[in-house]
Amino acid sequence: MAGDGRAASASGGLTLDDLSVGQRFESGTHALDEAQIVAFAAQFDPQRFHLDAEAARDTLFGGLAASGWHTASITMRLLVGGGAPFAGGLIGAGGEIAWPRPTRPGDVLQVFSVVQEVTPSRFKPERGSVTLLSETRNQRGEVVQTLKARLIVPRRGPAG
Amino acid sequence: MAGDGRAASASGGLTLDDLSVGQRFESGTHALDEAQIVAFAAQFDPQRFHLDAEAARDTLFGGLAASGWHTASITMRLLVGGGAPFAGGLIGAGGEIAWPRPTRPGDVLQVFSVVQEVTPSRFKPERGSVTLLSETRNQRGEVVQTLKARLIVPRRGPAG
Numbered sequence: 046m047a048g049d050g051r052a053a054s055a056s057g058g059l060t061l062d063d064l065s066v067g068q069r070f071e072s073g074t075h076a077l078d079e080a081q082i083v084a085f086a087a088q089f090d091p092q093r094f095h096l097d098a099e100a101a102r103d104t105l106f107g108g109l110a111a112s113g114w115h116t117a118s119i120t121m122r123l124l125v126g127g128g129a130p131f132a133g134g135l136i137g138a139g140g141e142i143a144w145p146r147p148t149r150p151g152d153v154l155q156v157f158s159v160v161q162e163v164t165p166s167r168f169k170p171e172r173g174s175v176t177l178l179s180e181t182r183n184q185r186g187e188v189v190q191t192l193k194a195r196l197i198v199p200r201r202g203p204a205g
Numbered sequence: 206m207a208g209d210g211r212a213a214s215a216s217g218g219l220t221l222d223d224l225s226v227g228q229r230f231e232s233g234t235h236a237l238d239e240a241q242i243v244a245f246a247a248q249f250d251p252q253r254f255h256l257d258a259e260a261a262r263d264t265l266f267g268g269l270a271a272s273g274w275h276t277a278s279i280t281m282r283l284l285v286g287g288g289a290p291f292a293g294g295l296i297g298a299g300g301e302i303a304w305p306r307p308t309r310p311g312d313v314l315q316v317f318s319v320v321q322e323v324t325p326s327r328f329k330p331e332r333g334s335v336t337l338l339s340e341t342r343n344q345r346g347e348v349v350q351t352l353k354a355r356l357i358v359p360r361r362g363p364a365g
Binding site: 085088089090091092093094104105112113114117118119121122125133134135136137138139140141142143144191197 | 245248249250251252253254264265272273274277278279281282285293294295296297298299300301302303304351357
């Protein structure tokens, strides 16, 4: 499925008219290590449980954990890289995000998505919106993030 | 207020018992430029409207715009840097995010937050949760992101 996704993306991607509720996509993988976790945290989320494995032991996380925004950013990278092969790119207006468990050094992340809604725009005939639920899982299949996003997706051709 | 926030954070931060609905916080500022936007996008969101000002003109954005996840990450940096001076750091379980307008090169971002709910944990006497609504605004006061996050915050002392 990841292969199909990449192929579709290279050929222009799926339009709103190609999408239907229940359709599933699977991304490639991203291997996360301590250096990446610390580099992201130093720039955007400098808290001890994201910066220092030793100091992280005495925190709620019980050890080094990636910033949730790092997990979100890697998820976006995997979606853009073929995990959600939509025409026009991935443009989100917003969504709901949750981190049910920490992302750890050594985790290999992969994103599994399912189309939940496909809605043509009432006022803009050239596009519509898609609600996509994406689960980011580690190498044990545990969900480290859920993201329900509303994306803007173009239609195939002129309306009518 | 940003000054108060930083002072409180340095001295250990506000516990659940120090927080009440309606309490407001204001972060420092972050000046965003094209180089930062492109660097983040190259790593996490490599789409033409985040990578190349020229190519971005023909897209829905009509010009270079920061990845929404970049705006979210800068918002976290501003919150951690004094914009939400809570004891124990900023630990989020998730939330709702929206980007009502693009973040652009040259924008100076600042985060304005208000406490919406303060809920002691029913089962863990040493902590509770706080719902914090954070607006990220540009130098014209326009909202580029809203984030409603549920944060885990410790209580002042032993329960009882």
